[in-house]
Amino acid sequence: MTAPVLIVEGLRKHFVAKKGFPKPRTIRVRAVEDISFTIHAGEAFGLVGESGCGKSTAARALLRLIEPDAGTVTWKGENVLTAKGAALKALRRRMQIVFQDPYSSLDPRQSIGSALMEPMHVHGLAEGQEARRRAGALLEEVGLPPAALDRFPHEFSGGQRQRIGIARALTVEPELIVADEPVSALDVSVQAQVLLLMQDLRKRRGLSFLFVSHDLSVVRWFCDRVAVMYLGRIVEEGPAGRVLANPMHPYAQMLRDASPVPDPARRGVLPRIIGEIPSAANPPPGCPFHPRCVHAMPQCSQVMPGWTLAAGDNQGGVACHLHG
Amino acid sequence: MSTTQELVAPPAPAGWKRALGKARSNPTTAVGVVICIIIMAAAILAPWVAPYDPADQDIFNRLQPPSAEFWLGTDQFGRDILSRLMWGGRISLTVSLGAIFAAAIIGGAIGLISGYIGGRFDLFVMQVMDVLLSFPSLILGLIVVALLGPELINLVVAIALTAIAPFARVARAPTMALKERAFVEAGRALGFSHTRVLFRHILPNIMSEVMVMGTLWLATAVRVEASLSFIGLGVKPPTATWGGMTRDGFENILDAPWLAVFPGLAILFLVLGLNMVGDGLRDATDPKLRNE
Numbered sequence: 001m002t003a004p005v006l007i008v009e010g011l012r013k014h015f016v017a018k019k020g021f022p023k024p025r026t027i028r029v030r031a032v033e034d035i036s037f038t039i040h041a042g043e044a045f046g047l048v049g050e051s052g053c054g055k056s057t058a059a060r061a062l063l064r065l066i067e068p069d070a071g072t073v074t075w076k077g078e079n080v081l082t083a084k085g086a087a088l089k090a091l092r093r094r095m096q097i098v099f100q101d102p103y104s105s106l107d108p109r110q111s112i113g114s115a116l117m118e119p120m121h122v123h124g125l126a127e128g129q130e131a132r133r134r135a136g137a138l139l140e141e142v143g144l145p146p147a148a149l150d151r152f153p154h155e156f157s158g159g160q161r162q163r164i165g166i167a168r169a170l171t172v173e174p175e176l177i178v179a180d181e182p183v184s185a186l187d188v189s190v191q192a193q194v195l196l197l198m199q200d201l202r203k204r205r206g207l208s209f210l211f212v213s214h215d216l217s218v219v220r221w222f223c224d225r226v227a228v229m230y231l232g233r234i235v236e237e238g239p240a241g242r243v244l245a246n247p248m249h250p251y252a253q254m255l256r257d258a259s260p261v262p263d264p265a266r267r268g269v270l271p272r273i274i275g276e277i278p279s280a281a282n283p284p285p286g287c288p289f290h291p292r293c294v295h296a297m298p299q300c301s302q303v304m305p306g307w308t309l310a311a312g313d314n315q316g317g318v319a320c321h322l323h324g
Numbered sequence: 325m326s327t328t329q330e331l332v333a334p335p336a337p338a339g340w341k342r343a344l345g346k347a348r349s350n351p352t353t354a355v356g357v358v359i360c361i362i363i364m365a366a367a368i369l370a371p372w373v374a375p376y377d378p379a380d381q382d383i384f385n386r387l388q389p390p391s392a393e394f395w396l397g398t399d400q401f402g403r404d405i406l407s408r409l410m411w412g413g414r415i416s417l418t419v420s421l422g423a424i425f426a427a428a429i430i431g432g433a434i435g436l437i438s439g440y441i442g443g444r445f446d447l448f449v450m451q452v453m454d455v456l457l458s459f460p461s462l463i464l465g466l467i468v469v470a471l472l473g474p475e476l477i478n479l480v481v482a483i484a485l486t487a488i489a490p491f492a493r494v495a496r497a498p499t500m501a502l503k504e505r506a507f508v509e510a511g512r513a514l515g516f517s518h519t520r521v522l523f524r525h526i527l528p529n530i531m532s533e534v535m536v537m538g539t540l541w542l543a544t545a546v547r548v549e550a551s552l553s554f555i556g557l558g559v560k561p562p563t564a565t566w567g568g569m570t571r572d573g574f575e576n577i578l579d580a581p582w583l584a585v586f587p588g589l590a591i592l593f594l595v596l597g598l599n600m601v602g603d604g605l606r607d608a609t610d611p612k613l614r615n616e
Contacts, residue, residue: 065509092515105506109528118524119514165510172514 002041004093005208006062006095006176011071013033013054013061029281031057033232040212044202044209046223048216048242048255054204055212056100059178060064063095063208064088076178093123096169100181102161106153112139112164113149119171138167142197159190163197170201176208184215195222225316228252231280231288238316247316248318249308250293261306287321295322329589350607356600363594367413378564387580397582399572405582408564409590414593415565416594417559419476420545423483428538430484431491436530438492439499442521452498453489461486461548469557476559479552483545494537498530532609543595550591566591571588 013032018024030147047055061314064080073080075091084089096310099105106115116135120126125314135276136146142163153161162182169177176303179198182190183316195218196205203208213219227237228249236249275292284291290300300321308324309317329606366373375395376382382402396405438449456464461483468482502508502525511521552558553567561568566587573583 060509063513065512089515092513095513097510097513099506099510101506105510107507107511107525107529110525118516122515122520167509167515 002043005041005076005211006039007072007074008038008058008062009036009072009074010059011061011068011073013057013066013068027225027281029279030232030283031280032061033283035044035071035229035232035234036298037211037227037234037237037313041175042202042206043225044211044223046211046213046219046226047229048213048219048226048234049229050214053229054278054280055214055229057182058229059097059180059210059212063092063097063178065097070206073111089123093172094174095176095178096172096174097178097180098162098165098169098182102158103164103166103185106161108153108167109173111150111152115164116149118169123172123173124212124263128300129178130142133169138170139164141170141201150282155192158186159194162186162190162194166194166197166201170205174207176210176214178210180212181214182211183218191218198222216244216255228255231278231283231317233288234319236316236318238310239314242310242315248323249289249320250295250322251289252318254292287319297321336542346434350604351602353604356597356604357417359593359597360402360601363413363590363597364417367417370407370410370414374404374407375613376407378408380404387576387583389580396586398582399569399583400580405569407585408569409566411585412564412566412569412587413590413594414565415476416546416549416591419479419483419549419559420542422480423545423549424538424542426484426489427487427541428478428491432495432530432534434488435492435495435497436499436522436527439496440503440518440526442500442503446496450492453492455483456489456580457493459486461544462551465548465552466555466557473551474557474560479549479558480590482507482552483548485520486548487541487545490541491534491537494533494553495530499526502526502529536602536605538610539598539605543598543602546591546594546598 008291011032015029015031017027017029019027026257028224030224032151035054035058037045037047040298047058049055057066060066062073062080068081071081075094078087078091080091100234106112110118113132113135116138120131121133125131132149135149139146139148144163144167145158148156148160148164149176153164153271156164162185166177166182177198182198183194185195198209199222202209209222211219211223223240226240226243227234227236228247228251230251236247236252243252244256247256278291286299286301286303287293287305290296293300305321305324306317307317307319309315310323329547368562370378380403382398385394385398385402388394388398388402394404394406396409398404399408432448434453438446459467463477464486468485469478472478472481508521508525511525515522529563549558550565550567550570553565554571556568556571558565558567561572569587570584570591573580573585577584
């Protein structure tokens with residue numbers, strides 16, 4: 001196994017809001033409670049979970065687009081969370097993000113060429129004709145004609161904009177791309193094209209990926225390893241094949257069973273999912289999943305389960321009393 | 325790729341050009357534009373096209389009614405009303421444009437920065453703006469001119485001060501919406517400074533709102549300038565101002581009504597024209613009306 005590039009330990013982000021009048025109550029939304037994982041060079045690491053489980057917040061917190069409250073993030077031995085000024089700017093070059101919504105990720109008043117050349121200028125990578133040449137080459141790399149340089153975002157479709165977003169992330173020659181639901185706003189046919197493009201870039205440029213998604217089939221296809229998040233915590237982690245095919249955590253099993261199987265013989269046997277994700281402002285005690293878990297035991301509502309390694313080498317682990 | 329169905333219909337960017345095109349197709353706006361152009365042309369070209377010197381007294385032609393010789397008549401000193409109106413328009417427009425330009429830059433910057441920083445800072449700044457906003461424009465203008473003296477530059481300061489708060493509000497609201505958009509986050513992730521994000525990415529996107537506001541407030545500025553001149557706090561006589569001419573005309577309102585009526589009409593038409601243009605631009609850039 002190659003050396004780890006990104007190590008995240010105990011990442012936490014709570015959002016605090018004061019609500020109510022005349023007696024304000026403090027509401028603490030525990031979006032990300034305790035997240036730890038490691039991404040190796042050239043690896044695609046998936047982060048899956050329901051809406052609201054904190055996966056996008058975790059992705060933003062490790063890039064410091066929002067400041068995390070606790071934990072450490074280490075990029076090749078450098079502490080990301082304490083970096084300031086020039087050091088932070090240099091780290092930002094290494095890690096880039098591709099957004100979910102291609103319609104808000106590009107400045108509507110900025111031409112594509114300007115959007116691609118601006119990061120090069122800010123980081124002193126290229127200027128003038130050289131920057132323009134590079135921007136054109138990047139557009140070709142993501143499958144768009146260089147003529148697109150002088151056009152504006154509203155002239156492009158969602159899939160094309162997502163390609164432009166990827167090209168913009170590549171302008172600073174990053175080593176890791178955080179893809180936050182990069183295809184969930186796109187048509188299925190376009191999803192496949194964008195995924196193929198990212199897979200291609202990953203191989204050609206040796207990029208690492210943190211792939212945030214709720215779509216298990218996409219994650220299974222794209223990722224080497226995957227972590228399942230529930231209410232701000234990772235409940236299971238391991239190789240994508242093992243976790244998505246034979247999950248150990250009841251929540252991961254539920255997710256697997258809920259995702260459609262392309263097999264007409266199995267039509268209509270999708271199990272009904274019990275309940276909804278609890279509010280992160282008021283998480284249940286003990287294992288966060290116990291109110292919805294079919295295997296819940298008395299201790300589940302009292303004791304937070306520890307981390308148990310799965311059988312076999314590098315098979316990941318799970319946080320569940322059933323296996324502990 | 326070009327046949328891809330778009331899942332989410334994106335609101336097309338406002339686009340200054342598009343807004344102008346839309347405004348042009350609206351008859352009210354077109355009339356407003358014509359009125360404004362005529363008045364501005366008359367004011368700008370006054371030194372070359374005005375039939376007489378605005379300060380030239382002609383004692384034999386006092387209080388002449390409108391005629392072929394004096395199109396809009398003469399005042400009690402025999403000065404040509406038309407020439408004085410054209411020269412007075414220069415004062416009105418200079419003061420108003422200067423004041424609104426200054427207010428748009430200062431107020432816009434306050435709103436932009438306050439909205440972007442947010443939190444307690446924003447709360448404090450906006451409350452200061454609310455205090456400014458609670459003074460009627462004329463009262464605030466009166467205080468400033470009374471304190472600083474009736475000079476042209478003080479008029480500009482006075483009117484600018486009354487218009488800063490509305491511009492701050494108008495710039496702040498879209499800034500707060502824009503800072504949540506992914507392209508701002510993308511800029512931060514790419515290592516852009518806050519200044520760069522604010523002035524290179526957010527500012528161009530709020531320009532149309534600020535410009536519409538500017539046109540509408542230009543009318544208010546003209547009105548306030550005329551009011552201050554009317555009560556004697558404008559640019560000092562014998563310099564021609566519309567408000568001052570209206571007041572002077574009041575002394576002879578019964579035997580020579582044209583003295584007060586024509587400058588009054590000039591104020592009315594300029595304010596009306598500017599409001600028509602402003603309304604048209606506002607409608608053209610209003611997202612709720614844009615797709616109709």
